[in-house]
Amino acid sequence: MATIYEVSALSGVSKSTVSRVLNDHANVSEKTKQKVMDAVKQLHYRPNSTARSLATNRSNSVGVLVSELHGPFYGDMLTAIEIKLRAAGKHAIIAAGHSDAASEIDGIEFLIERSCDALILHVDAVSDEYLIGLSKNSIPFVLINRYIEEIKENCICLDNELGGYLASKYLIDQGHRDIAYISGPLWKKDAGDRISGHKRALAEANIDFNAQLLFEADFKVKGGCDGMSYFIAQKQKFTALACANDEMASGAMKVARENGIKVPSDCSIIGFDNVFFTEYLYPQLTTVNFPIKEIALMAVRWILKNEYKTKDFNINNVFEPTIIARESVQYLPSK
């Protein structure tokens, strides 16, 4: 790899000047600029960004930490972030936290060390305190899908409680009163919020919350399978099932089918997230839309505004979920 020295030598100017033309600084004559550019081309020169970072203490790259790398949800999020960042001439450095506090902190520190200018974090295991502490640090960051009062300006999230409420309200409006619920891990904030919304909807309709109709799973397909199997074994009556995400809903649907339970005629099912494949399930899954793409884009705007001062965007910190009605929920006439 050619260095700035060689460019300087070949073009016959000092390396300061080379640096100037490379960085579009004012006060460089057209002629020398041309000479430098020619040398650059001839040598296939590309500045070494490590050296540049060291000198400027700035890397034009933002670190993105997500809990998981797979799953449709994170995929959509990362894609949106990468495209938007790249369009702004910045780069994304992506790492995974695997929903484990130590691993998440390790990931954050890795990204800071790599001299990222700013961070986009989607973490759930790390404590609020850690994050609040981090905010006193110099590195700016946005938190996706998490709300912490003390640093709410840094948070961009969905109103999960409202989502949980809307889902169950939708079921209730369709005539259901015996509603089972498959939750995510209750220690996760979003899982907790969604179930709170569920309970609020029940309360509003004067339906007692039945603990036997609650199953705590893991946000994965398998958990949905387990949940449905559990409910079937319990022999509890339920005409509808709300799931805290779509993967679990698809698992539940599969088990229902295997047990001869018809969806939606025997049991209505509603998901959460509106992940791409919900549309390809049979029946197509009714779910709650999680505008993850918009949220991810907003996170990038936040970074562009607060770290790179590119433009003065309006930042919207909380997004509202909406119901996507498809085929998996059916009206239940009251007896």
Place this chain on the structure above:
Amino acid sequence: MATIYEVSALSGVSKSTVSRVLNDHANVSEKTKQKVMDAVKQLHYRPNSTARSLATNRSNSVGVLVSELHGPFYGDMLTAIEIKLRAAGKHAIIAAGHSDAASEIDGIEFLIERSCDALILHVDAVSDEYLIGLSKNSIPFVLINRYIEEIKENCICLDNELGGYLASKYLIDQGHRDIAYISGPLWKKDAGDRISGHKRALAEANIDFNAQLLFEADFKVKGGCDGMSYFIAQKQKFTALACANDEMASGAMKVARENGIKVPSDCSIIGFDNVFFTEYLYPQLTTVNFPIKEIALMAVRWILKNEYKTKDFNINNVFEPTIIARESVQYLPSK
């Protein structure tokens, strides 16, 4: 952020010595080691990896370039890579190429600039020549899912031709002779290989290839929908459909259902990749297994062996696909 100078000052030793203990070099007395460690702890010192990279010309991070960041396929691949790399104390820097040659090259150069030690590439737009040229460069890289004769040692891939062959052979063995095919973009090597395999299976069974039963799509769900719609409109007779990937198969299944075509009794469908959600479709999709996780892991082993000389792994360059029989293909009794 504290620097090595401050650690040196606080502990009362030179920065070389600090550097030595930080890097576990031999010949440092227990006592000074302790002093340094104390200072490190006290100052919350973490070495700046940018400076370190510049000095060593090595970053302990490997660049991963994929065509897309979303989709179950890439998600599984990235997860496997990230976990394995991290277990070896290395880090992944991930970028996307978006199946566009310029963008892919840009991504590769970005990763090189960031002084990655090695690269894992999953690219399809960039030319063979570029890659061959790159191999003459100093940076080692593995190519996932692409075979180039000249640099075959760097390639880790699936035998796509065999996969295409097996899929259609499976259909033929089930009694089908009128087989439609929805392909990926034909300029992509893997799409081309898969269809070659399809043709070989047909030829072997003395079935003429019918160009009207071929639809070139884009490997996306939408393409599968379009393909199925096209075949229906054509009014060509076909009792089975092979799709070059699962997303397209799911799209085709959806359109079939919307048109009253029952899968598999009216039309058998086979996919390719064995992506996680195939199991949650209805009927569950019969498909060709693409051991992407194993392939991704092998790529990391390649890097560990060739760049970091950690262990002398055995490298397996080509993997074989297998049929995963589920519910979407049915035996067709000959008349």
Place this chain on the structure above:
DNA sequence: GTGAAAGCGCTAACAG
């Protein structure tokens, strides 16, 4: 407009 020189934070010979 352009060059010289210092320095970003760290590692790596080379002495001692």
Place this chain on the structure above:
DNA sequence: CTGTTAGCGCTTTCAC
């Protein structure tokens, strides 16, 4: 065992 001295490749005052 430890300190001194050069850099790694680039940016950035400060002179001219």
